[in-house]
Amino acid sequence: MAGVRRNVLGDRDELVRVVAARLVETLAGAQAARGAASVVLTGGRVAADVYRTVRDLSDRDRVDWSRVDVWWGDERFLPAGHPDRNETQARAALLDALPLDPARVHPMPADDGPDGPDPQAAAQRYGQALAVAAGPDGDLPRFDVLLLGVGEDGHVASVFPGHPVTGATEPVAAVRDSPKPPPVRITLTLPAINTAGEVWLVAAGADKAGAVRLALTESGTAAPPADAGPDGWAGPAGPLPAAAVHGVDRTRWFLDAEAAPSTG
């Protein structure tokens, strides 16, 4: 596996600024190298702050946004335009302000979309869209940067610890009974996430420290209670999704001081 980099910033504001600036730099670099760039978006509060910060960056147009492919790593399976959809939030925070090519923006289906409220069919539809973009070379197109928030329980995208989706092998899966609302979701699976060139995990706040510590210090399998960290949390029984993701070229952790492990 390629290198893992850990970048600990002083506070949440600095974290968000650094991730936003690095995203613009990386997408511009990908375009310089191969003429196009692709990003996989995530949901959550810290991601929304990153998107707003990219929107407001004075040099954001170093990226030719009309040549960026935008995908999503997960989606809350709700009607189109619902305020809790990751798509709705990303559009409001950033995408609506950019001169994107609509044909290159690929939201996951909504529950009032062509497959109605069938998340399995919607997941398959997204898998097909990915396969079409991949062309003859495989099931997934190139992802230059895949963004992930990290849940307090160590979930990434909508891959939750202890949930059957952790073992899914198809690129896109439907998730029912998500412990984080809403209960029905669509997600890229761990094998699909792990095809990205760079995977960035972004976490802020003390409530993320337990999951981050586990993910960074070992395989993600629960430590015995005696090994619980200073926050007292020893982790879930089973592999921790945040520990199981990596980029082909680089895995980058962006943490604020509160989320970073207090030792190591």
Ligand SMILES: O=C(O)[C@H](O)[C@@H](O)[C@H](O)[C@H](O)COP(=O)(O)O
């Ligand atoms: O759809 C979602 O809910 C997300 O994709 C999820 O994986 C999120 O990124 C994390 O839960 C972190 O969210 P916060 O940044 O809000 O803590």
